[in-house]
Structures are given as C-alpha cells and as structure tokens.
Amino acid sequence: MNLRPSPTHTSRSGGCTLTGALSITTQVRDTASIIHGPKGCAHHNFSLFHATLLENEQTDLPDLVTSALSESDIIFGGEDALAGSIRTVCGRDVLAVFVLSTCIVATIGDDVEAVCDRHWPVPVIPVPTAGFLGGTFQDGVNNALIALADCTEPCSPGLCVNIIGEKNLEYEVEENYAEVVRLLTMLGLPVGIRFVHHLSLNDIPALGTAQLNILRDPSLVPVGDHLRQRFGTPYIPSFPTGFSDTLAFIGSVAMACSVDAERALGIEQAFQAEILADFADIGDSHGVFYGPDLDPENSKAAREAADALHIRVSGDGDAHLLPVHPVVGTSGVRRMLHRWRRAIHA
Amino acid sequence: MTGAAACLAGFDGMSVVIHGSSGCYYYPTTLLHAPLHGTFILENEVIFGSEDRLREVISGLINTGNRIAVITTCVPAILGEDIQSMLAEHDVLLVDSPGFSGDVETGYHKALSLLAPQTDAGVDGVNIDGVCLLDPFCRGNVQEIRRLLGMASIPVATVFCRDALQKTCAAATCTIGTNSDFSSSIGEYLGGTLGFATLRATFEKLGTAFEGSEIDPVLKELSKQEEETVRICDKFLRRFDPPSAVIFAGASYAEFAAQVLEHYLDADIRFIGLRNADRPSRYPSKQVTGLKEAKMVIETNNPDLVLGSSFERSVSGSRAFYGITPPLRGVVRLAPVPLAGINGTLFFMEGVLNTCMDNSRLHT
Numbered sequence: 001m002n003l004r005p006s007p008t009h010t011s012r013s014g015g016c017t018l019t020g021a022l023s024i025t026t027q028v029r030d031t032a033s034i035i036h037g038p039k040g041c042a043h044h045n046f047s048l049f050h051a052t053l054l055e056n057e058q059t060d061l062p063d064l065v066t067s068a069l070s071e072s073d074i075i076f077g078g079e080d081a082l083a084g085s086i087r088t089v090c091g092r093d094v095l096a097v098f099v100l101s102t103c104i105v106a107t108i109g110d111d112v113e114a115v116c117d118r119h120w121p122v123p124v125i126p127v128p129t130a131g132f133l134g135g136t137f138q139d140g141v142n143n144a145l146i147a148l149a150d151c152t153e154p155c156s157p158g159l160c161v162n163i164i165g166e167k168n169l170e171y172e173v174e175e176n177y178a179e180v181v182r183l184l185t186m187l188g189l190p191v192g193i194r195f196v197h198h199l200s201l202n203d204i205p206a207l208g209t210a211q212l213n214i215l216r217d218p219s220l221v222p223v224g225d226h227l228r229q230r231f232g233t234p235y236i237p238s239f240p241t242g243f244s245d246t247l248a249f250i251g252s253v254a255m256a257c258s259v260d261a262e263r264a265l266g267i268e269q270a271f272q273a274e275i276l277a278d279f280a281d282i283g284d285s286h287g288v289f290y291g292p293d294l295d296p297e298n299s300k301a302a303r304e305a306a307d308a309l310h311i312r313v314s315g316d317g318d319a320h321l322l323p324v325h326p327v328v329g330t331s332g333v334r335r336m337l338h339r340w341r342r343a344i345h346a
Numbered sequence: 347m348t349g350a351a352a353c354l355a356g357f358d359g360m361s362v363v364i365h366g367s368s369g370c371y372y373y374p375t376t377l378l379h380a381p382l383h384g385t386f387i388l389e390n391e392v393i394f395g396s397e398d399r400l401r402e403v404i405s406g407l408i409n410t411g412n413r414i415a416v417i418t419t420c421v422p423a424i425l426g427e428d429i430q431s432m433l434a435e436h437d438v439l440l441v442d443s444p445g446f447s448g449d450v451e452t453g454y455h456k457a458l459s460l461l462a463p464q465t466d467a468g469v470d471g472v473n474i475d476g477v478c479l480l481d482p483f484c485r486g487n488v489q490e491i492r493r494l495l496g497m498a499s500i501p502v503a504t505v506f507c508r509d510a511l512q513k514t515c516a517a518a519t520c521t522i523g524t525n526s527d528f529s530s531s532i533g534e535y536l537g538g539t540l541g542f543a544t545l546r547a548t549f550e551k552l553g554t555a556f557e558g559s560e561i562d563p564v565l566k567e568l569s570k571q572e573e574e575t576v577r578i579c580d581k582f583l584r585r586f587d588p589p590s591a592v593i594f595a596g597a598s599y600a601e602f603a604a605q606v607l608e609h610y611l612d613a614d615i616r617f618i619g620l621r622n623a624d625r626p627s628r629y630p631s632k633q634v635t636g637l638k639e640a641k642m643v644i645e646t647n648n649p650d651l652v653l654g655s656s657f658e659r660s661v662s663g664s665r666a667f668y669g670i671t672p673p674l675r676g677v678v679r680l681a682p683v684p685l686a687g688i689n690g691t692l693f694f695m696e697g698v699l700n701t702c703m704d705n706s707r708l709h710t
Contacts, residue, residue, distance in 0.1 A: 038444075054656065069446055071447055
C-alpha cells in the first residue's frame with residue numbers, strides 16, 4: 001500500500017494559516033494577538049501588516065505579541081512560554097486575546113487549547129492555525145472568521161447588509177469596499193459591519209443582524225455557510241468582478257433583499273456606457289493580457305472590457321501588454337482601463 | 347533563516363533554497379528583493395520525510411551552473427533528517443539556521459562562515475564588508491565606497507556579501523567595513539567608513555597599505571564636505587536648539603548616528619535602543635526589540651528627534667523622525683542612498699536637519 005500520496009495536485013504556494021488568521025484578528029481593535037512560536041514568525045507578519053496598514057492610511061499598529069520560543073522551548077515544550085505571554089497580555093487594557101499557533105508548535109505538540117482554557121481575566125480565544133501544517137492562508141482567514149463568529153449569539157435580523165471577509169492585505173481594500181457600498185446605496189440598502197475590517201470587539205454582536213451577507217470572494221463560502229447556519233443569514237458569494245457581473249450582482253442583491261433593482265440597473269448601465277465612451281481612444285487596438293492574478297474571473301472581466309472596446313486580444317505581432325488585476329465593480333474596470341491606456345500610449 | 351538568506355542571496359552564482367513552507371519562503375523573498383527558491387513543503391513531507399521534495403527542487407537547479415545553498419526553516423530543522431547525506435552527490439551548502447536559533451546577524455554570520463571565504467595575497471585591492479541585503483543602505487554604501495576607492499586608485503577586491511561567488515575564494519588580505527554588525531572577519535580590518543573621522547582614519551591607513559594609491563582627492567573632498575556640514579549645522583544652531591535624540595538601530599548605525607549628531611549639532615543623545623545584542627557604548631543604551639518597550643523609551647526620554655524604523659515612527663507621535671533602520675515602510679525608495687562614506691554622512695545630516703526644521707515649523 002502506498003502510504004505516501006503524491007502532493008502533485010496540492011498547491012504548494014497556499015501561504016501560511018498564521019498570516020491569514022492574523023490578517024483578521026489584528027483588525028479587531030481593543031484585542032491582542034499572540035503568536036505562539038519563534039519571534040521570527042511575529043516579525044515577519046508584523047512587518048507585512050505594518051506595510052499594508054500604512055498603504056491604507058491605518059496608522060495604529062496591531063497589538064501583536066510573540067511567545068518567542070527559543071531552542072530550549074522547542075526541546076522541552078513551549079506551553080510555559082505561552083502561559084507567560086498570555087499572563088503579560090492580560091495585564092494590558094484588552095477586551096480579548098487571540099492565540100495563534102505556528103508550524104513548529106504543532107510539530108512539538110504543545111496543547112495550546114489547554115493553556116487557553118485556564119482561568120484568565122479576559123477571554124482567551126484559540127484560533128486554529130498551526131502554520132502551514134494547518135492548511136493555507138485562506139484556511140487561516142476562514143478559521144479566524146469562524147472563531148470570531150462563534151463569540152457572538154444569534155439575534156433578530158434587521159435591514160442592513162454585512163460585508164464578510166474583506167482581504168485586509170489587499171492594496172485596494174478600501175476602494176473595493178467603497179465600490180460595493182456605492183452599489184448597495186443605489187439599492188437603498190444600509191451597510192452594517194465589515195466583518196472583519198478595523199472593527200471593535202463590541203461591534204461583533206451586530207454580525208447576526210444583517211438581512212444579507214456579501215462575501216469578498218468564493219473562497220469564503222465555508223464562512224458564509226457557517227454564518228447562515230448560525231444566524232440564518234443568506235449570502236452572495238463574491239464581490240462583482242466586471243461590467244456584466246456588476247449588473248448581475250445588483251439583481252441578486254435586490255432579489256435577496258426584496259427591493260426593486262430597475263433604477264439602480266439603469267444608473268449602472270449608463271455609468272458603464274459613459275466609461276466605454278471615455279476610453280474610445282484605445283478602441284480597435286491590439287493587446288495581450290498579463291498579470292500575476294490571471295484567474296478565470298479576472299480574465300473574464302478583462303475580456304469583456306476588451307470586447308466592448310473592440311480591442312483585439314492575442315499574443316501575436318506587436319501586441320501591447322495589457323495589465324490585468326483583480327477588479328471590483330464598474331469602477332474597478334475603469335481603473336484597469338486607465339492602466340491599459342498608459343500601456344497602449346507608452 | 348532570513349539572515350542566512352540575506353548573506354547568501356547577495357552572491358551571484360549562488361542559488362538559495364529555503365527548505366520550508368511557502369509562508370516561510372515569502373518573508374525573505376519580499377524583504378530581500380532577491381531571487382530565492384523554495385521547497386514549499388507540505389504536511390505530507392513533514393510526516394513521511396522531505397527527501398524526495400528536496401531532491402526534486404535541487405534537480406531543477408543543478409543545470410544552472412550555480413552553487414546551491416539549502417537553508418532550513420524551523421520544522422525541517424527538528425525533523426532529524428540527514429539532509430547533508432540526502433544531497434551527498436551534489437555540492438550543496440547546508441545552512442542549519444532555523445528561526446528559533448537566533449537573530450538576523452546570527453544567521454548571516456553562520457552562512458558566511460560556512461562559505462569559508464579565503465584570502466589570497468596575490469589579489470590586489472581591498473575588500474568591502476558589512477553589506478547585507480536587509481540593510482536599506484547596502485546598495486548606496488557599496489556604490490559610495492566603490493566611488494571613493496576609485497578616487498584613491500585602490501581596486502575593490504571582494505564585496506561581502508554582494509559580489510560574484512567565486513570572488514569569495516580569492517579575497518584580498520585587507521578589508522574595510524560599511525556596517526560592523528555584519529562584519530566578515532576576513533583579512534586585516536583597516537577600519538570603517540561611517541562618519542568623517544572614521545573615514546579619514548581608514549583612508550589614511552589605506553594610503554599607507556597601498557603604495558600606488560592617491561588618497562589626497564578623497565581627503566580633500568572629505569574636508570570640503572565636512573566644512574560644508576559644519577557651516578549648515580552652525581546655521582541651524584543659530585535658529586534652533588540642538589535636538590534631543592533617541593536612536594533605535596543596530597549597534598553600528600546607532601553609534602554612528604549618535605556621534606555625528608553630538609559632534610555637529612551638539613545633540614543630546616538620551617538613549618540608544620539596540621536592535622541587536624547589547625554592546626558597550628558611552629551613551630545610555632540597551633537592547634530594545636518590542637514596540638511597547640520602544641514606545642515607553644520614547645515617552646520616558648521625551649526626545650525631539652527619533653531615529654529608527656517605521657515601527658518606531660508609528661509610536662513617535664508628533665516628534666521629528668528619520669529612518670535609518672529596516673523596515674522603512676510607507677515611503678518610496680528608488681535611489682541607492684548610502685550611510686557610509688562622505689555622501690552617507692551628507693545624506694544623513696541633510697535628512698535629520700530637514701526633518702527637524704519641518705517639525706519645528708509644524709509646531710510654531
């Protein structure tokens with residue numbers, strides 16, 4: 001019997017659960033996150049979040065603490081170091097403490113949950129991570145969102161729409177949020193909480209009050225399912241990614257919330273026509289798509305825009321390199337078209 | 347691990363493999379801006395062994411003609427696999443440098459010692475050391491010291507660690523430094539290049555060591571620029587009080603900054619928070635590696651000016667800030683700015699004076 005299944009079909013570049021989970025827990029204000037592992041893991045993530053937050057004009061740094069495991073902790077066990085870190089952090093002005101474990105801790109077998117279950121003055125919430133041994137970056141995101149959702153109780157739904165699982169490390173996170181808010185506002189729907197983006201722990205009980213959840217992308221479907229099971233809230237699986245998808249998104253949200261979509265659809269179609277007219281100067285050109293995120297959704301949105309402008313897309317001859325990045329809504333396509341104009345006129 | 351990668355990835359002709367998960371690989375890759383390879387191991391390989399995966403990655407590199415270095419991360423380091431034996435048929439440099447074994451300098455020095463550089467009395471010129479890809483000033487430092495050595499007609503031998511790999515086998519017998527936190531201990535050390543006084547002393551020694559050298563143009567430029575620095579600092583002091591400063595940096599850069607600020611601006615150096623291990627200093631100093639501690643140091647000492655990384659900038663409040671320590675996030679950096687050499691001190695003083703004056707205007 002073959003006990004070594006080939007990992008050929010498993011992605012090796014899924015990233016670290018720790019980073020994914022931290023991208024969520026560090027967005028909860030008034031809390032601290034403890035990384036149970038060597039200090040290098042904390043430095044790595046802190047540096048990454050620091051850079052990202054600065055780019056998004058968030059100047060307050062996350063409260064990130066490391067248990068700073070040394071070689072002797074690796075040999076004799078790191079639970080005492082973790083308990084010491086929790087004790088120190090509980091002495092601060094925090095409402096809760098998240099504990100995230102690393103791959104080395106999973107390998108040496110520290111019982112993290114048992115340490116978290118001891119009596120502490122504030123809630124100490126273990127988030128299933130275990131570095132790369134716990135899955136991928138996205139698994140870390142999903143596990144952290146589910147762990148946070150489980151901290152709050154079901155309640156009566158209201159009229160608002162919650163935004164679930166924004167990519168907090170994304171360069172355009174605020175612009176993408178603003179685009180979804182614009183679309184919801186056209187439908188007359190108020191936005192509830194951003195679960196989780198720069199949120200207070202005290203805001204999380206509002207999670208169950210939404211009439212609809214909008215997930216950032218389909219990789220969050222396990223979270224959407226969990227929230228539907230726990231709070232009964234239906235969900236839309238993704239932000240819209242192009243012209244036609246934006247119109248479909250308006251229709252889906254309107255149907256889920258029982259509101260009329262006709263006016264919003266009319267405004268959006270006129271907006272899209274205006275954009276195409278603005279970019280008529282790059283029409284009838286010839287280009288080829290490139291970029292690090294050429295997934296089917298992004299490619300579809302790009303292809304649709306190219307077709308609408310009669311841009312011939314093929315790699316032959318003197319094709320311009322047309323950059324493709326993950327776009328959200330109609331405004332996202334417009335930003336991509338500005339990059340195309342720059343490339344074509346370069 | 348990151349320190350070891352910063353050392354080895356600086357050499358052309360070296361393929362560096364991070365033996366660990368994708369998450370461990372991304373960190374040095376994004377920080378060093380150098381091509382690195384990774385085994386991207388999965389749980390499967392932790393349970394059943396990583397030999398096949400390591401061989402798969404190595405076999406993709408053996409035809410490049412480069413020497414291969416494998417750096418272990420935390421989990422592979424404790425699995426107990428005999429990686430050296432696994433790769434016995436290849437000339438692989440194995441650096442067992444997991445994150446829990448120490449800091450950046452530890453990894454850097456370990457990797458360099460395993461490379462075992464050799465000096466060769468037949469090689470003309472002087473080595474430059476202290477160059478580490480993690481250092482935001484490393485490109486500028488190399489460029490500036492090469493410029494000054496060129497002015498003095500002294501050939502550059504090997505740059506540790508940013509050079510062709512084969513040049514580590516035949517380094518010159520004397521070395522000058524740019525950042526002593528990353529010193530190489532290769533050849534006779536003739537001195538550093540941080541600050542005018544140190545630079546002058548080092549070039550005087552170089553003038554003695556190299557018969558055909560012409561250090562006068564360097565000393566002349568040095569004197570001229572020092573005079574200009576004195577003039578500008580004097581003008582600043584006619585209008586503003588000397589800054590009181592707290593510095594967060596590695597020992598080498600921290601000592602340089604403190605001495606220069608004190609010498610030219612009569613600054614009050616209230617505290618040095620060392621990034622690396624404690625080192626004797628005539629200024630009050632101790633190792634500070636946590637942000638809470640850094641914030642406390644700043645609040646306790648209440649300086650006008652903070653030097654450090656963008657971490658310290660975030661807890662400096664409305665104080666003047668100048669970045670000399672990685673990471674320097676939130677700013678665009680394109681040009682190779684030095685801290686070493688003549689231009690290094692000029693860039694440093696220019697930055698400090700501008701930030702102090704801007705800050706002073708904001709508060710009046």
